[in-house]
Amino acid sequence: QVQLVESGGGLVQAGGSLRLSCAASGRTFSTYTMGWFRQAPGKEREFVTLISRSDGRTYYLDSVKGRFTISRDSANGTVYLQMNALKPEDTAVYYCAASQWTYSRLPSQYHSWGQGTQVTVSS
Numbered sequence: 169q170v171q172l173v174e175s176g177g178g179l180v181q182a183g184g185s186l187r188l189s190c191a192a193s194g195r196t197f198s199t200y201t202m203g204w205f206r207q208a209p210g211k212e213r214e215f216v217t218l219i220s221r222s223d224g225r226t227y228y229l230d231s232v233k234g235r236f237t238i239s240r241d242s243a244n245g246t247v248y249l250q251m252n253a254l255k256p257e258d259t260a261v262y263y264c265a266a267s268q269w270t271y272s273r274l275p276s277q278y279h280s281w282g283q284g285t286q287v288t289v290s291s
Contacts, residue, residue: 170194170266170280177262177285180254184289188249190264190282197245201267203278204238204249206260206287213263215273217249222270232258254289261286 176188190202203218217228217238226238237250247264262285265278272278 170197170200172264172266172280172282174262174264174282174285177287179288179290182254182256182289182291184254185250185252186254186287188251188262188264188285188287190247190249192245192247192266194245197266198242199268200280201270201272202238202240202247203265203267203273204247205263205265205275205278206258207263207284208260211260213275215275216262218267218271218273219247220270221268225271227271227273251287254287256289256291259287259289 171193173191201221204216205213207213219226219238219240235253240247264282266280267278269277
């Protein structure tokens with residue numbers, strides 16, 4: 169297991185940017201695929217992006233491609249989500265999570281979760 173703590177959420181106007189961070193504890197950070205998910209009120213938690221544990225490949229939800237970028241700093245045990253050109257529909261609680269599956273987009277295949285950080289985009 170790994171403990172995850174997100175930070176960096178907040179209120180931003182449409183078109184603005186935010187960078188979320190996810191700090192992981194434990195020495196095995198580099199062995200996990202790391203993902204970002206989000207959950208808006210009344211909706212199910214949805215996959216946003218992942219960076220794989222094996223080859224560093226990244227995958228994105230179609231609606232965030234070209235606007236969001238995931239990266240990881242294995243030396244410091246941190247995963248980042250750079251969010252640009254934010255839209256009101258990006259408003260949600262954002263969670264980072266760790267998985268032993270290499271390319272999974274399913275929340276059920278992530279075994280460790282952070283507490284979430286609120287992102288609110290005003291129009």
